[in-house]
Amino acid sequence: MSRRTAAIKTLGCKLNQYESEQMRVQLESLGYQMVDYEAGAGLCIINSCTVTSRTDRDTRRLARRAKRLNPKAYVVVAGCYVEVAPTDLEAIPEIDLLLRNADKSRLAQLLPAAEGASDTAASYGDAGPIISDFSGHTRAFVKVQEGCNARCAYCIIPDARGPSHSVEPEQVLAQCQALVDAGCPEIVFIGTHLGQYGRDLDSDIDLAQLINLVSQLPIPRLRLSSIEPREITPEIVQMLRDGGQALVGALTPDPSPGGRGAKANNGLGRVLEGDGELAVSGKLCRHLHIPLQSGCDSVLERMNRPYDTAFYGELVRHIMQLQPATGIGADVMVGFPGETDEEFEATRQFIEDLPLSYLHVFTYSERRGTPAAEMPEQVDYELRKARNHVLRHISEQKRERLAQSMVGRCLEVVLQTPQEDGTVRGISDNYLEVDVAGGAGRSGELVKVEIDAANDSRLSGRLAE
């Protein structure tokens, strides 16, 4: 009898990608063979995203497509769209089951018996199963936190992912250990709002301590996916400064009353001073992705972002002063309601003057259920696109500048994809692509590379002896 087939289509963020891996592990434990979505599998799962109305549309389209590809398919929609607008999906006859985000870790129990689920299937608790590889990726994402306690005016995520909640450090350690045992060269910590890690846990731990804890494993290197400006602590800045070296030790406990949360939020002072003697991991990549969203204070205020440009600018300059090789990327949104030409020009100038190394530029799009969607003075769409174009050009220039500054240096690179010219393309710790001569057959390894040249924003080099 041929094995049951299943396919998972993942939309949206890194969290969804990690949870899809966990759902894959469960389906394989039920005996399913994983196939491509276009193969017309017997069980089709769409791990949905609801960040924009476009991702909603894609989710509905994929559900109908699954039934077209295989009229007998059992179609499941999981995740954020289900959390925010289940009635939309209940109205679609092609969909057989809706799963919320918290249900994903119990997929094996929640599928109907006809689809292979059984009470005897392994149950994994809220954190879900441990994964030992990341479906063909050399680097692996590890979920450490989910949800968000903030309320940015354009964002629906707090409604989809709920309040911030952290994965217990023991579970994170076990997950990282499994990936290290499988030879994974780099782990990327992911979450909705990483910097809020630990605030909901009984144990007195924060993100820096978690990094230190995991760094005690024989893990080659660790990367943070994205971190909000106000949550970059002195410990994390110190780790960047010492990036690329295995320096591990106990953190100095925080003596001040009011604990960590209050301390982290009392402005920039503490970050700049550096807090006394700290022993920190040197395995953290010299790379930070710090959402900016706008370079204009009046827009930041309308967005309900918890900082101003002075704070953000000083933070970035401080980090680059301590560790000039750091790759700092920023999310920027253009066309937010009411954004005038003057406000956009302020954003353009602010970014131009800041030592960032790349931008992720998003064109604002109305999201039903967010305060911004109700705001007056929605910006003309063509103007939004034109502003997006301006910032993307600046981003390319910044990436090239960081690349140029790496020529003649030695960088640590995770080798990934063989190229036709015999080199292997990889990623440096400060988030630059590098084509490495002599790397053939060593994909998946972390190696030292002498950088010879920069071609636009891509580097080329050879293995260091």
Ligand code: SF4
């Ligand atoms: S954009 Fe704001 S509300 Fe949305 S997840 Fe990030 S911090 Fe939370």
